[in-house]
Structure formats: structure tokens, C-alpha cells
Amino acid sequence: MKIRKAVFPVAGLGTRVLPATKAMPKEMLTIVDKPLIQYVVDEAREAGIEHFVFVTGRNKGVIEDHFDKMFELDTTLEARGKKAEQEILAANQPEAGAMSFTRQQAPLGLGHAVWCARDIVGDEPFAVVLPDELVLNTPGCLKQMIEAATALDAKANLIAVEAVPDDRTHQYGICGVGKRHGKIFEVDGMVEKPPKGTAPSNLSITGRYILQPEIFKILETQERGAGGEIQLTDAMIGLSKSQKFYGVEFEGERHDCGSKPGFLRANIAFGMARDDLRDGLRAEMKKYLEK
Ligand code: UTP
Numbered sequence: 001m002k003i004r005k006a007v008f009p010v011a012g013l014g015t016r017v018l019p020a021t022k023a024m025p026k027e028m029l030t031i032v033d034k035p036l037i038q039y040v041v042d043e044a045r046e047a048g049i050e051h052f053v054f055v056t057g058r059n060k061g062v063i064e065d066h067f068d069k070m071f072e073l074d075t076t077l078e079a080r081g082k083k084a085e086q087e088i089l090a091a092n093q094p095e096a097g098a099m100s101f102t103r104q105q106a107p108l109g110l111g112h113a114v115w116c117a118r119d120i121v122g123d124e125p126f127a128v129v130l131p132d133e134l135v136l137n138t139p140g141c142l143k144q145m146i147e148a149a150t151a152l153d154a155k156a157n158l159i160a161v162e163a164v165p166d167d168r169t170h171q172y173g174i175c176g177v178g179k180r181h182g183k184i185f186e187v188d189g190m191v192e193k194p195p196k197g198t199a200p201s202n203l204s205i206t207g208r209y210i211l212q213p214e215i216f217k218i219l220e221t222q223e224r225g226a227g228g229e230i231q232l233t234d235a236m237i238g239l240s241k242s243q244k245f246y247g248v249e250f251e252g253e254r255h256d257c258g259s260k261p262g263f264l265r266a267n268i269a270f271g272m273a274r275d276d277l278r279d280g281l282r283a284e285m286k287k288y289l290e291k
Contacts, residue, residue: 003047003210004049005050005124006053006127007053007128008040008055009114009130010027010063011055017260025059027063032267037131038066040129043142044142046139046142047142047146051100052098052099053100053120054099054100055114111230114219125212126213127142127211129142135250137250145208145250146210158184158210158246158248159206159247160209161203161248161250169194169202172204173205174201174204175201175203176191177201184246186246192233212239215236215239219235
């Protein structure tokens with residue numbers, strides 16, 4: 001199965017990290033020195049994605065600008081002999097013509113945001129990557145999923161899953177575990193936020209998916225679900241009646257950067273993973289911990 005396109009839904013309001021997201025998109029929040037959206041685009045490029053589809057909304061124009069060439073900045077860096085910085089900026093950008101931007105006019109939910117990408121994706125399997133979830137690992141989560149997909153039939157759907165504590169399963173979308181095939185397993189039912197004590201497993205659905213285009217037909221008529229939003233999980237439950245879903249227990253640490261504690265933790269984790277920052281950061285944290 002060849003996955004050429006990835007969809008990045010970036011039209012949400014980011015209410016959990018207000019006031020940071022009042023005028024700035026959540027997806028531009030910075031972990032160490034890169035915005036969230038750059039991390040996930042890099043992850044998709046590493047996985048071999050060729051076309052990047054952004055579902056944006058009001059106040060999100062800066063995301064488009066981030067992936068553009070900044071002539072003034074480039075000329076100034078050139079004049080000042082700042083070669084390393086110029087190279088960083090050049091490496092950030094996908095190729096010309098490899099990005100599409102479409103608009104979700106109202107934040108009606110993740111499922112609706114994905115549906116907004118239907119014409120750009122067309123009739124082929126595609127990835128969905130949520131920018132507020134980062135996985136710290138090489139290879140990245142999407143590459144691990146695409147590698148797992150090569151062994152499966154062409155109409156398979158995949159979801160990245162992560163174990164959560166048993167007493168917190170009611171906060172997540174949870175999937176049941178069927179037959180195992182090495183690192184992946186057949187999904188045996190999915191349920192959004194199961195009441196306490198009823199979850200079929202402790203494996204939560206995370207922000208990386210490989211979906212078949214038939215999901216769009218289901219999303220078209222998908223009713224609002226939890227939180228009054230059109231939920232992607234509900235549409236996946238619909239699609240699972242006619243197509244197989246597989247869960248991938250990926251390697252790596254997942255960070256929910258759309259919450260304040262998760263955002264702080266991600267900055268520490270990604271900072272500690274950097275050779276140029278680790279020692280200084282450790283020394284500074286030590287001072288705070290001893291206070
Ligand atoms: P979240 O539910 O984490 O984002 O959606 P949110 O709604 O912006 O955040 P809170 O809960 O209010 O803090 C995950 C991803 O899906 C996008 C978001 O931008 C985020 O990247 N999304 C969500 C949309 O594009 N449209 C929506 O209607 C909802």
C-alpha cells in the first residue's frame with residue numbers, strides 16, 4: 001500500500017491552552033525551537049509522504065506562511081553570512097507544489113476537518129496526522145505505521161495506539177484487541193470514551209491514522225457525537241463494518257502538546273533529546289528541583 005498524502009487538521013480552537021491560542025494557532029506553539037506543525041511535517045516527510053494537505057481555519061494563515069520562502073529574511077541572513085540559519089530554513093520547506101491548503105469554515109470536529117480534505121485526497125489511502133501529538137522516536141510514528149502497512153492488504157486501515165492506565169480509559173477512544181500479527185493486531189471494536197470499567201482494553205487511539213478513501217462517504221453523513229462534534233472515531237466505527245482496522249503499538253514516547261502539562265513535558269523531553277541543549281537544561285532543572 002503506497003501512502004502519498006497526509007492530512008493535517010489544524011482548524012481547531014485550542015481552548016485547552018488559552019490564552020496562548022487567542023491570536024496564534026495552537027499548531028504554531030513551539031517545542032524547543034520548532035513549531036508543532038513543523039515536527040509533524042518532518043515526520044511525514046521521513047515516512048515518504050509526497051503531498052501535505054492542511055485543513056486550516058480562521059486565524060491560521062501564519063501556518064501557510066511558515067512553509068513559504070521568506071525572501072527578506074533569507075537575503076538578510078545571506079548578507080550577514082549566517083549560512084547555518086539559512087540551511088535550517090531551507091530544510092523546513094516541502095517542495096513547491098507539494099502542499100495544499102483547504103478551509104474548515106467552522107470547527108465542527110476532527111471528523112468534519114478530515115472530510116474537508118476529500119477532494120484533495122481523492123480516491124487513495126491517506127494518512128491523518130494530528131499536530132498537537134508528538135512522538136519522540138526515530139523512526140517516527142508514521143514511518144513505523146507505513147512500514148507495518150506494507151504487509152497488509154491494500155484496503156486496510158491503521159491506527160496508532162498507546163497503552164494508558166486502566167483508571168483513565170474513560171477519557172480516550174479505546175480499541176478492542178483481536179488477532180495479533182507481530183507488532184500489530186486486528187482491531188476488534190472501537191469505543192469513544194467508554195464508561196469506567198467497560199473498556200475492552202487499555203489501548204487508546206492516538207493522533208496518527210492511515211485511512212481508506214471510503215471514510216469520506218461515511219463522514220459526509222456522520223452525525224455529531226461526543227462534545228457535539230463530528231467525530232473521526234465514530235466514522236471509523238462505521239467503516240470497520242466493511243473494512244479491516246489494525247492497531248499499531250508504536251515505539252516512542254507520545255506527548256499531548258495541546259494540554260498545558262503535556263506541552264511543558266514535551267519541551268523538557270525534546271530539549272533533553274538534543275545534544276546541544278541537554279547539559280545546560282539538566283543543570284537549570286536541577287536548580288529548580290532543589291529550590
Ligand atoms: P483537538 O481536539 O486536540 O484540538 O483536535 P482543539 O479542538 O483545537 O483543542 P481544544 O480541545 O479546544 O484545546 C486535534 C487536532 O484536530 C484539529 C485541531 O486543530 C488539532 O490539530 N481540529 C479539531 C480541526 O482541525 N477541526 C476541528 O473542528 C477540531
